[in-house]
Amino acid sequence: xxxxxxxxxxxxxxxxxxxxxxxxxxxxxxxxxxxxxxxxxxxxxxxxxxxxxxxxxxxxxxxxxxxxxxxxxxxxxxxxxxxxxxxxxxxxxxxxxxxxxxxxxxxxxxxxxxxxxxxxxxxxxxxxxxxxxxxxxxxxxxxxxxxxxxxxxxxxxxxxxxxxxxxxxxxxxxxxxxxxxxxxxxxxxxxxxxxxxxxxxxxxxxxxxxxxxxxxxxxxxxxxxxxxxxxxxxxxxxxxxxxxxxxxxxxxxxxxxxxxxxxxxxxxxxxxxxxxxxxxxxx
Amino acid sequence: xxxxxxxxxxxxxxxxxxxxxxxxxxxxxxxxxxxxxxxxxxxxxxxxxxxxxxxxxxxxxxxxxxxxxxxxxxxxxxxxxxxxxxxxxxxxxxxxxxxxxxxxxxxxxxxxxxxxxxxxxxxxxxxxxxxxxxxxxxxxxxxxxxxxxxxxxxxxxxxxxxxxxxxxxxxxxxxxxxxxxxxxxxxxxxxxxxxxxxxxxxxxxxxxxxxxxxxxxxxxxxxxxxxxxxxxxxxxxxxxxxxxxxxxxxxxxxxxxxxxxxxxxxxxxxxxxxxxxxxxxxxxxxxxxxxxxxxxxxxxxxxxxxxxxxxxxxxxxxxxxxx
Numbered sequence: 001x002x003x004x005x006x007x008x009x010x011x012x013x014x015x016x017x018x019x020x021x022x023x024x025x026x027x028x029x030x031x032x033x034x035x036x037x038x039x040x041x042x043x044x045x046x047x048x049x050x051x052x053x054x055x056x057x058x059x060x061x062x063x064x065x066x067x068x069x070x071x072x073x074x075x076x077x078x079x080x081x082x083x084x085x086x087x088x089x090x091x092x093x094x095x096x097x098x099x100x101x102x103x104x105x106x107x108x109x110x111x112x113x114x115x116x117x118x119x120x121x122x123x124x125x126x127x128x129x130x131x132x133x134x135x136x137x138x139x140x141x142x143x144x145x146x147x148x149x150x151x152x153x154x155x156x157x158x159x160x161x162x163x164x165x166x167x168x169x170x171x172x173x174x175x176x177x178x179x180x181x182x183x184x185x186x187x188x189x190x191x192x193x194x195x196x197x198x199x200x201x202x203x204x205x206x207x208x209x210x211x212x213x214x215x216x217x218x219x220x221x222x223x224x225x226x227x228x229x230x231x232x233x234x235x236x237x238x239x240x241x242x243x244x245x246x247x248x249x250x251x252x253x254x255x256x257x258x259x260x261x262x263x264x265x266x267x268x269x270x271x272x273x274x275x276x277x278x279x280x281x282x283x
Numbered sequence: 284x285x286x287x288x289x290x291x292x293x294x295x296x297x298x299x300x301x302x303x304x305x306x307x308x309x310x311x312x313x314x315x316x317x318x319x320x321x322x323x324x325x326x327x328x329x330x331x332x333x334x335x336x337x338x339x340x341x342x343x344x345x346x347x348x349x350x351x352x353x354x355x356x357x358x359x360x361x362x363x364x365x366x367x368x369x370x371x372x373x374x375x376x377x378x379x380x381x382x383x384x385x386x387x388x389x390x391x392x393x394x395x396x397x398x399x400x401x402x403x404x405x406x407x408x409x410x411x412x413x414x415x416x417x418x419x420x421x422x423x424x425x426x427x428x429x430x431x432x433x434x435x436x437x438x439x440x441x442x443x444x445x446x447x448x449x450x451x452x453x454x455x456x457x458x459x460x461x462x463x464x465x466x467x468x469x470x471x472x473x474x475x476x477x478x479x480x481x482x483x484x485x486x487x488x489x490x491x492x493x494x495x496x497x498x499x500x501x502x503x504x505x506x507x508x509x510x511x512x513x514x515x516x517x518x519x520x521x522x523x524x525x526x527x528x529x530x531x532x533x534x535x536x537x538x539x540x541x542x543x544x545x546x547x548x549x550x551x552x553x554x555x556x557x558x559x560x561x562x563x564x565x566x567x568x569x570x571x572x573x574x575x576x577x578x579x580x581x582x583x584x585x586x587x588x589x590x591x592x593x594x595x596x597x598x599x600x601x602x603x604x605x606x
Contacts, residue, residue, distance in 0.1 A: 014410075017405065017408075018411075020405075021410065025416065025419040025420065029419060031436075032422075032435075035435050046438070050449050097329075098330065100327050101323075101327035105324040107320060110324070113328070116335070116340070122533055124583060125537075126564075126580055126583060127343060127581070127583060129567070130573050130577050130580060131345035131346045133567075133573075134573070135337065135342070151334060154330045155331040156338045156339055186326075187323075214429075217429075217430050217543070222564075236430045237544060240544060240547075248438060252438075258430070259426060259431045259432075263422075263426075266422060270418055273425075
């Protein structure tokens with residue numbers, strides 16, 4: 001009797017917890033869901049209907065938003081894709097090389113360099129942006145994608161070096177030793193042994209680089225100056241600045257388009273994301 | 284992170300001339316091999332070294348130099364000594380930007396972390412469907428920094444926005460939140476609290492590490508849930524709380540996108556969302572007052588560095604590193 005009552009009380013409590021968690025989750029996601037549904041509403045309705053189901057379903061916002069700016073929206077999507085692809089390749093190459101040295105090799109100044117590397121993780125980009133801008137403008141790189149890609153190749157995202165160092169240190173060292181005895185050099189050990197074994201860390205790096213670069217606004221705003229080079233965030237910004245009350249529908253539609261790839265990567269790479277945050281605390 | 288810092292690599296042999304004979308000698312790599320390994324390491328680190336010189340540490344020093352000049356991208360620049368720093372002392376917009384940023388950081392980060400911890404604790408009690416809840420709560424963290432979400436915020440908290448539509452349903456006439464100087468910053472604080480998912484995931488990982496037997500023992504001794512929270516959960520979790528605090532502080536100090544989009548780049552209304560980074564952008568890339576922007580950059584570095592240092596120092600008194 002007593003235990004039956006207890007399990008019933010437990011069940012009720014569990015149910016209440018779930019209702020609370022679901023309600024809270026819906027409240028959190030509501031603005032997102034509402035933006036999605038609003039992208040199918042005529043603009044006038046966006047400003048008077050807080051509900052999720054459009055009274056008048058329209059698909060016109062998407063084609064209208066697509067052509068609303070100087071270039072069709074796929075032009076900006078393509079630019080963003082180029083920058084993101086370059087950044088991913090850059091981070092994978094540059095950071096994994098540095099990580100291999102820090103995790104597996106002994107060399108003079110290792111501790112000092114490692115400390116410097118950790119310190120650069122905390123370095124705000126705003127502190128170095130002015131000299132970077134001056135350097136890139138001397139090189140004639142302003143309004144190209146190079147300032148957004150080359151730094152990645154030069155392993156300036158310490159987060160990912162750190163993440164990979166942690167991962168490589170977890171790999172058994174016997175493997176390296178065995179390969180060394182078989183006459184493998186460091187390049188071969190790195191390329192044929194460490195890299196294939198580090199796939200989870202590389203995947204985490206690629207996913208985070210994708211999301212961060214896709215969302216990044218500050219450096220793209222500064223380095224890309226003409227509309228034909230604009231990426232999605234910068235293009236959206238010009239959209240919002242030129243938008244009057246009448247074109248919020250198309251603006252919402254393009255915002256949804258901009259969020260889509262991040263959402264897709266989130267669904268595809270959840271496992272790596274959660275593991276990545278839990279081990280390094282990156283966001 | 285602490286594990287990583289503790290694990291020190293063996294020192295590189297400096298005096299290879301007189302290696303100690305005996306059993307340890309065999310463990311040390313032969314000098315030739317060590318030299319080759321040095322070379323290999325520097326080879327692998329070449330991109331990173333270049334990045335250090337041209338992208339991170341080099342520009343850091345260069346911006347210190349520029350902060351003593353009147354660099355403006357066009358024409359020559361002159362050494363002006365401390366003039367930029369003196370100008371900062373009388374720059375009211377700068378002080379306002381500092382105030383706005385501090386309010387934002389010190390209100391939104393504690394709220395965000397409290398929310399993250401509360402949700403993590405609820406989810407840690409063996410809730411079914413944990414991965415799904417975790418993903419749903421984490422999603423805003425991924426999207427929160429994007430221009431698209433800032434656009435959404437601008438509408439949601441606008442005069443005819445979603446919030447006011449809901450309020451109107453209850454017969455309340457809401458303000459234009461983003462266009463009112465008293466409330467605009469609040470909407471950005473809400474946005475930062477909304478992204479509590481990332482610290483929540485870290486808290487969840489931390490809660491997993493607390494041995495269940497502590498709670499069992501406390502329950503046997505008749506400790507109330509509240510006491511268990513204060514005397515077990517909080518002390519055991521202090522390293523994670525500390526870690527989240529440092530990370531979120533640094534993140535919050537650098538907030539830019541949201542303020543830029545919501546205010547249309549102005550920091551308005553009446554500078555109420557003029558974040559420090561936004562003002563730095565306006566000086567450096569709007570007015571091309573790059574010397575001044577460099578001085579501002581160094582002040583930002585000092586502030587973030589100072590707060591991180593204080594955090595680390597204070598952590599000795601409240602962070603508990605188990606055994």
